[in-house]
Amino acid sequence: METIKNALDFSDFPRLDLTVAGAVALCLIIFPLFPLSSFAMSTMIQFLMFALYGMGWNTIGGYGGQVDLGKAQYVGIGAYTTAVMLIRWDIPFWVSMPIGVCFAVTWSFIIGYPLFRLKGHYFAIATIATSLVLKDIFEVWEFVGAARGLEISPIKYHPPDFLRLIFREDIYYFYFILGFFFLGILYINWFRKSRLGYQLRSIKDNEDMARSLGINVHWAKIKTYAIATGFVSVVGSFHACYIKNIEPEDTMSLDISILIALMAMLGGAGSLWGPIIGAGILIPLKSYLKEWLGAQAGLVGIDLILYALIIMLISAYEPRGVWGIIEKIRRRKRA
Amino acid sequence: MTLLEVQHLTKNFGGLTANDDISFHMEKGELVGLIGPNGAGKTTLFNCISGLHAVTSGRIVFDGEDITPLKAHEVARRGLARTFQVYVAAGDLTVEENVMVGCFMKTASRSRARAHADQILRELNIRDLSDYMVSELPVAAQKRVTMATAIGSDPKLLLLDEVAAGLNPNEVEAIMASIRHVHDEMGITVMLIEHVMELVMKVTHRVIVLDYGRKIAEGDPESISTNPQVIKAYLGERYVKEQRSSAG
Ligand SMILES: Nc1ncnc2c1ncn2[C@@H]1O[C@H](COP(=O)(O)OP(=O)(O)OP(=O)(O)O)[C@@H](O)[C@H]1O
Numbered sequence: 034m035e036t037i038k039n040a041l042d043f044s045d046f047p048r049l050d051l052t053v054a055g056a057v058a059l060c061l062i063i064f065p066l067f068p069l070s071s072f073a074m075s076t077m078i079q080f081l082m083f084a085l086y087g088m089g090w091n092t093i094g095g096y097g098g099q100v101d102l103g104k105a106q107y108v109g110i111g112a113y114t115t116a117v118m119l120i121r122w123d124i125p126f127w128v129s130m131p132i133g134v135c136f137a138v139t140w141s142f143i144i145g146y147p148l149f150r151l152k153g154h155y156f157a158i159a160t161i162a163t164s165l166v167l168k169d170i171f172e173v174w175e176f177v178g179a180a181r182g183l184e185i186s187p188i189k190y191h192p193p194d195f196l197r198l199i200f201r202e203d204i205y206y207f208y209f210i211l212g213f214f215f216l217g218i219l220y221i222n223w224f225r226k227s228r229l230g231y232q233l234r235s236i237k238d239n240e241d242m243a244r245s246l247g248i249n250v251h252w253a254k255i256k257t258y259a260i261a262t263g264f265v266s267v268v269g270s271f272h273a274c275y276i277k278n279i280e281p282e283d284t285m286s287l288d289i290s291i292l293i294a295l296m297a298m299l300g301g302a303g304s305l306w307g308p309i310i311g312a313g314i315l316i317p318l319k320s321y322l323k324e325w326l327g328a329q330a331g332l333v334g335i336d337l338i339l340y341a342l343i344i345m346l347i348s349a350y351e352p353r354g355v356w357g358i359i360e361k362i363r364r365r366k367r368a
Numbered sequence: 369m370t371l372l373e374v375q376h377l378t379k380n381f382g383g384l385t386a387n388d389d390i391s392f393h394m395e396k397g398e399l400v401g402l403i404g405p406n407g408a409g410k411t412t413l414f415n416c417i418s419g420l421h422a423v424t425s426g427r428i429v430f431d432g433e434d435i436t437p438l439k440a441h442e443v444a445r446r447g448l449a450r451t452f453q454v455y456v457a458a459g460d461l462t463v464e465e466n467v468m469v470g471c472f473m474k475t476a477s478r479s480r481a482r483a484h485a486d487q488i489l490r491e492l493n494i495r496d497l498s499d500y501m502v503s504e505l506p507v508a509a510q511k512r513v514t515m516a517t518a519i520g521s522d523p524k525l526l527l528l529d530e531v532a533a534g535l536n537p538n539e540v541e542a543i544m545a546s547i548r549h550v551h552d553e554m555g556i557t558v559m560l561i562e563h564v565m566e567l568v569m570k571v572t573h574r575v576i577v578l579d580y581g582r583k584i585a586e587g588d589p590e591s592i593s594t595n596p597q598v599i600k601a602y603l604g605e606r607y608v609k610e611q612r613s614s615a616g
C-alpha cells in the first residue's frame with residue numbers, strides 16, 4: 034500500500050515543478066497531433082528512450098554516486114535478447130523483454146559483485162571495460178549475427194503487431210515508449226523514497242557512516258545496479274523493435290554509455306527530473322547537430338567536443354547539473 | 369548485566385600498535401568516558417568495537433555474543449551505534465533525511481522512519497534544523513545531527529567520538545544535556561571519547577584512560593582527575609590550570 038502511495042505521491046515537490054511537469058506531460062501526450070516531420074518524431078522517441086536510460090543510470094550513478102560508464106552493455110543484452118528471440122523463434126516482445134531483463138540482471142550480478150569492491154574512478158573504468166568486452170564477444174558471436182548484427186524485417190509480420198511491437202508508423206512506438214516513460218517516473222519516484230533509496234544516498238554521503246548504520250554497502254550497491262540494469266534492458270528491448278537493425282557497434286558502443294551518464298549528470302544526478310532535463314537538452318542538440326553536420330564532413334566528432342565541454346562545465350561549476358542550479362537559486366530565494 | 373566486554377584487544381597498523389592489550393567491560397545503563405592524549409588509540413578502539421577495523425587479536429563480546437568477526441553493518445544491526453570524530457558529508461541529505469537513514473535500520477516504512485526521526489530531532493532540540501543540508505551546517509550542529517542519526521537506529525550502546533570538540537561553552541552545555549537525555553530518558557548505554565574534561569567529569573560514571581595504546585587507568589571521575597599517572601600522561605598542567613581558574 035505504502036509502495037503505491039509513495040509512487041504516486043509527488044507532494045514534496047513545489048507546486049511550480051508539478052505544474053511544469055504536468056504541462057510537459059500534456060505536451061508529450063498530444064505531441065503527435067501536430068503536423069510533424071519524421072525527424073522530429075524520431076528525435077522525440079530518442080529523447081524518451083534516453084530519458085529512461087538516464088533514469089536507470091540515476092539510481093546507481095546519481096542517488097548512489099557510483100559513476101557507471103558501462104550502461105551500453107545492458108542496452109545490448111536487452112536488444113539482442115528481443116531480436117534473437119523474435120527472429121529465431123518468433124517469441125514476442127512481451128515475453129522476450131522480461132527474459133532480457135533476467136539476463137541483464139544476472140550479468141549485472143556477475144560483474145557487479147567484483148566491481149563494487151572497487152572505488153571511484155576504478156569502478157568507472159571497470160564498467161567501461163566489461164562493456165567493451167561484452168561488445169567484443171557479440172562482434173564475433175555468429176549466433177547473434179556477429180559484427181553484421183541482426184535485422185528484424187517488418188515484411189514478415191503484419192503491422193501493427195502489438196505482441197511483437199512491430200509497427201510501420203512511429204506514432205505507435207512513441208506511445209509505447211511514452212507509457213514506459215511515465216511508468217519509469219513512477220518507479221523512480223517510489224525508489225527515491227524507499228529504504229534502499231535513502232541508504233544509497235547515505236552511502237554516497239559517507240560509506241563508513243552508512244556501514245555503522247547497519248547498511249550492507251556492497252549489497253546495496255549490487256541491488257541498485259541490478260535495478261538500473263533492468264531499466265536499461267527494457268529500453269534496449271524496445272530499441273530492437275523500433276530500430277529493427279542492431280549491431281554491436283551502435284547498441285553497445287562506449288558513446289552510448291557516456292551519453293547516458295553525461296545526460297543524467299548534466300540534468301542533475303540524484304534528482305528525479307535530472308535525467309529527463311538532461312535528455313531534453315542533449316538529445317535534440319545531438320540530433321540537430323548530426324542533421325546539420327551530415328553534409329559537412331570533417332566536422333564529425335563535434336559531439337565529442339560538446340561532451341567534453343559539458344563534463345568540464347559540470348565539474349567546475351555545479352556537480353549537480355541543471356537541477357542543482359535550480360535548487361541553489363531556490364534556496365537562496367528562501368534564505 | 370554486562371553489555372560490552374572487551375578482552376585483550378590489540379590492533380596493529382603495520383609496526384604501530386594503536387591498541388595494546390586493552391580489556392574492560394561496560395554494564396547496561398552505564399555512561400563511560402574514554403580519555404587520553406592525541407594518538408592514544410581512542411578512535412581506533414571505537415573502530416575495532418564497531419567492526420570497521422578487524423582486530424589483530426582479542427575478543428569483543430556484545431550483549432552476550434562474540435562480535436569480533438562481524439562486519440560493521442552486522443555489528444550495527446545488533447544494536448551498537450556510533451558517531452565519527454571526523455565526518456565529511458559529501459552528499460545532499462537534509463538533516464531529517466540523515467536521521468531517517470538511521471531509523472531505516474529498524475523499519476522499511478518511510479512514514480514510520482520519518483515519524484521516528486522527527487521525534488528524535490525534537491528530543492535533541494534540533495527540530496529546527498530539519499530542512500538544512502547536513503553539509504551546510506556548522507561542525508557543532510553536524511555533530512548533534514550524527515548523534516541523532518545514530519540514535520535513530522535504536523541502539524543499546526552508543527559510542528560518541530568527540531561530539532563536544534570545538535564547541536563554545538553554550539554549545540557544550542547543550543550537547544551535555546543531549547547526552548544526559550539520551551542516557552537517562554532514552555535508556556541508552558553510552559561510551560564517549562572527549563577532550564573537554566568538564567563534560568567528562570560532569571556526565572560520566574566511570575572513566576577509562578588510554579595512553580600509547582594501553583589502558584593506564586580506570587575509575588570514577590574524581591579518582592581519575594587526581595590520579596598522578598593520568599595527570600602526567602594527559603591532564604597535565606592544562607587541566608590543573610583550568611581547575612584553578614574555574615575555582616578562582
Ligand atoms: N587507519 C589507520 N592506519 C594507520 N594508522 C592509524 C590508522 N588509524 C589510526 N592510526 C594511528 O593509530 C594511532 C591512534 O590513533 P587514534 O585515531 O586512535 O587516536 P585518538 O586517541 O583517537 O587521537 P585523537 O585524540 O587525536 O583523536 C595514531 O598514531 C594514528 O596515527
Ligand SMILES: [Mg+2]
Pocket residue numbers: 410411412453
Ligand atoms: Mg580520535
